[in-house]
Each structure stands twice: as C-alpha cells, then as structure tokens.
Amino acid sequence: MHTVELTVDPALDGLVRSVWQRLHAAGLPSLATHQHPTNRPHLTLAAAERLTPEITTALAGLPVEAELDGLIFFERAVAWRVVPTDALRDLHARVWHALPDGDRNPQHAPGSWVPHVSLALRTRDQSRYAGVLRDLPVARGSFAQARTYDSGTRVVTALSCSPPYR
Numbered sequence: 001m002h003t004v005e006l007t008v009d010p011a012l013d014g015l016v017r018s019v020w021q022r023l024h025a026a027g028l029p030s031l032a033t034h035q036h037p038t039n040r041p042h043l044t045l046a047a048a049e050r051l052t053p054e055i056t057t058a059l060a061g062l063p064v065e066a067e068l069d070g071l072i073f074f075e076r077a078v079a080w081r082v083v084p085t086d087a088l089r090d091l092h093a094r095v096w097h098a099l100p101d102g103d104r105n106p107q108h109a110p111g112s113w114v115p116h117v118s119l120a121l122r123t124r125d126q127s128r129y130a131g132v133l134r135d136l137p138v139a140r141g142s143f144a145q146a147r148t149y150d151s152g153t154r155v156v157t158a159l160s161c162s163p164p165y166r
Contacts, residue, residue: 001105001151002051004059004095004159005042008066008117012141016041016068016080019119019133026132030120038156041117043082043143045095049103051148058094059146059159061087068139071130072116078129079116080136088115088143 008016023030031039043066067083082088093110106112123129146159 001047001049003047003149003151004045004051004055004099005147005149006045006062006064006143007040007042007145007147009063009141009144012066012068012139013041015139015141016117016119019080019136023120023129023132026128028120028128028132029122031118034121036154038149038154042147043115043117044108045092045113046099046108047105048099050100052098052100054098055095055148055159058098059091061091061094062146063142063144064088064091066139066141066143068117071119071133071136072114073126073129076121076123077118078120078123078126078133079118080139082115082117084115 007013017032020030020032024032064087065085066088067085068080069083070081072079072081084092089110092113092115096104096108096110119133120129147156148159149156
C-alpha cells in the first residue's frame with residue numbers, strides 16, 4: 001500500500017512533536033517513542049495499491065494552510081483534528097481522483113476522510129489523553145510538502161516539487 005501524505009512546516013512539526021513528548025512524559029503511549037526514521041507529523045490524504053504520475057499534478061497547490069484544533073479519538077488512536085479548509089478539501093479531492101479507482105482505500109474517499117495528525121496509536125484509556133491534553137491550543141502553520149510511504153518496503157519518497165521550508 002502507498003500513502004499520499006502532507007508533511008507540516010518546521011514550526012508546526014516542532015509543536016506536534018512537543019505534544020508527543022508531553023504524552024510520553026505523562027506515561028502514555030505516543031508517537032514520541034516510534035523510532036522509525038520516517039516518523040514525522042503528517043496528514044494522510046489517501047492510500048492506494050499503486051500511484052499514478054498524475055499525483056504530482058494533483059499536489060500542485062502546495063503549500064496549503066494547516067489548522068489543528070481539537071482531539072479526535074478513534075478506536076485505538078488519538079489524533080489532533082485538522083480543520084479542512086476549502087484549499088485542503090480541493091487538494092484532497094484532486095489526489096483522490098488521480099488514484100486508480102479500484103486501488104484506493106475507501107476510508108480516504110471525499111465524504112469519508114477524517115483529516116487528522118496522529119498523536120498516539122494503540123491507546124487504551126483515552127480519558128487520560130483527554131485529561132493530559134485538555135488545554136491543547138489551536139495550532140496553525142502549513143502543509144508544506146508531499147511524500148509517499150510504501151508500507152511494503154517502509155520507504156518514503158518525495159512526491160512533489162514543493163518549495164523547501166521557509
């Protein structure tokens with residue numbers, strides 16, 4: 001499976017990592033302890049068995065504004081909710097439609113996609129997370145670059161000719 005992901009600018013990256021550390025310091029599982037070199041704050045736009053060359057064209061709108069506001073609790077994960085701006089929704093739709101029809105993961109389809117930046121995976125007592133993060137601020141920055149992660153090879157590859165971080 002190949003993901004299409006947006007990485008955040010350096011300031012927002014540092015803020016997300018500080019939340020990972022805050023959870024870890026509170027004795028809770030977080031992505032702070034995930035040691036794989038590809039681990040960094042990101043937003044997954046889509047996942048598919050294969051990518052097409054049209055993905056690069058679909059990503060031409062980068063960078064786009066990023067706003068993180070509030071927590072989302074999935075079955076066994078905690079995430080920072082991404083506010084879906086019009087520009088982000090448009091970018092997501094372009095990426096979705098650039099992927100082969102039968103190869104796409106339907107949980108990322110427009111209308112089903114829940115934009116978020118993961119904070120912790122394999123969680124149990126989510127009420128503890130809510131307590132530790134009760135004062136989580138609204139965070140703003142940008143989704144600055146795109147990449148793909150190949151879950152089979154565990155390799156990350158840049159996807160677009162986005163300008164470097166400022």
